[in-house]
Amino acid sequence: MGQRHHKQKAASPPASVNAVAVLDIVLYPDDRLRAKCKPVESFDDELQALIDDMIETMYDAPGIGLAAPQVGRDLQLTVIDTRDREKPDPDNPGLLVLINPRIVEKSSETLTWEEGCLSIPGVFDDVTRPKRVVVEALDRHGEPFTIEGEELLAICLQHEIDHLKGVLFLDYLSRLKMRMAMKTYKRTKAGYLADLKKKREEKGDPA
Numbered sequence: 446m447g448q449r450h451h452k453q454k455a456a457s458p459p460a461s462v463n464a465v466a467v468l469d470i471v472l473y474p475d476d477r478l479r480a481k482c483k484p485v486e487s488f489d490d491e492l493q494a495l496i497d498d499m500i501e502t503m504y505d506a507p508g509i510g511l512a513a514p515q516v517g518r519d520l521q522l523t524v525i526d527t528r529d530r531e532k533p534d535p536d537n538p539g540l541l542v543l544i545n546p547r548i549v550e551k552s553s554e555t556l557t558w559e560e561g562c563l564s565i566p567g568v569f570d571d572v573t574r575p576k577r578v579v580v581e582a583l584d585r586h587g588e589p590f591t592i593e594g595e596e597l598l599a600i601c602l603q604h605e606i607d608h609l610k611g612v613l614f615l616d617y618l619s620r621l622k623m624r625m626a627m628k629t630y631k632r633t634k635a636g637y638l639a640d641l642k643k644k645r646e647e648k649g650d651p652a
């Protein structure tokens with residue numbers, strides 16, 4: 446998930462001895478964003494490397510959530526970090542890695558939040574969702590855990606779990622709002638691609 450303001454850019458990536466890479470983010474529209482992702486079955490080194498790369502990619506963007514289909518991988522895997530560096534919250538769980546997650550409880554109370562998505566840069570719109578959710582998932586080693594999220598964390602959990610089913614926040618918009626969003630996206634996508642090209646040229650990577 447992305448946000449209009451970058452002030453949520455929070456924690457620095459955890460130190461790692463392995464070389465991690467910032468992955469290319471799949472941009473809307475792309476069939477890979479519409480896949481119903483497969484459950485993760487093997488918690489091997491390849492998965493660990495993918496998780497580390499996804500964490501790096503999320504912090505680099507910067508974003509507060511990233512799902513495997515957004516880096517072209519058809520797996521039920523998402524990483525989330527909704528911490529705000531300027532407003533530390535002791536209740537925030539920090540960096541989360543969720544594998545094969547499922548929502549087991551939703552509040553009837555809802556919340557409207559302005560969402561964005563790293564795969565749809567520059568587009569932000571209000572979406573109404575349950576204000577609190579409980580999610581069961583596996584951690585990066587395959588151990589089950591339960592996480593309860595409220596407000597931003599609840600929104601982010603739902604947004605990312607939607608990705609694993611091929612659902613995007615755009616799908617919740619009215620036809621009129623969708624038309625407006627696509628108008629904006631034409632411009633913002635071009636800007637995003639131009640920035641990306643510049644960034645790569647500065648790094649000396651082939652464009």
Ligand SMILES: [Zn+2]
Nearest residue numbers: 446562563564
């Ligand atoms: Zn997203």
